[in-house]
Amino acid sequence: MLISHLPLVGIHHVALITADYPRAKRFYLDVLGAEVLNESYRAERDSHKLDLRLPGGIQLELFSFPSPPARQSYPEACGLRHLALATVDLDTCVSMLEARGVSPEPIRTDALTGARFTFLSDPDGTPIELYEVN
Structure with missing residues (x-):
């Protein structure tokens, strides 16, 4: 039985x-270099919503809510495990992050x-x- 694919792009x-x-907001703008697409505040939910474009065109929605529950584990919680961003120059990314006060983990090589x-947080x-x- 052939299953047709969804028209996802x-x-x-x-x-x-x-x-x-x-x-x-400062982290995503000043450390990762995101661009603000739209910013709004929803008073009825006491929630900010910030639409960002990360380098490479990745779109990110950043929401704030009062007292959200903490992440249960790092990074092995059920659901979204991590956000992976592609780079063609990992060494330069690490150097730039360190200059911006962020300390990524040591660089590793995927065995597979x-x-x-x-990783950073x-x-x-x-x-x-x-x-x-590459």
């Missing part, structure tokens, strides 16, 4: 929730693919992987 966006909106990668502890592609 890619990922539209990734959504994250933050406990500290100003801190998370041979690709180099590292956003201010809420969301794991972000930088994955080197």
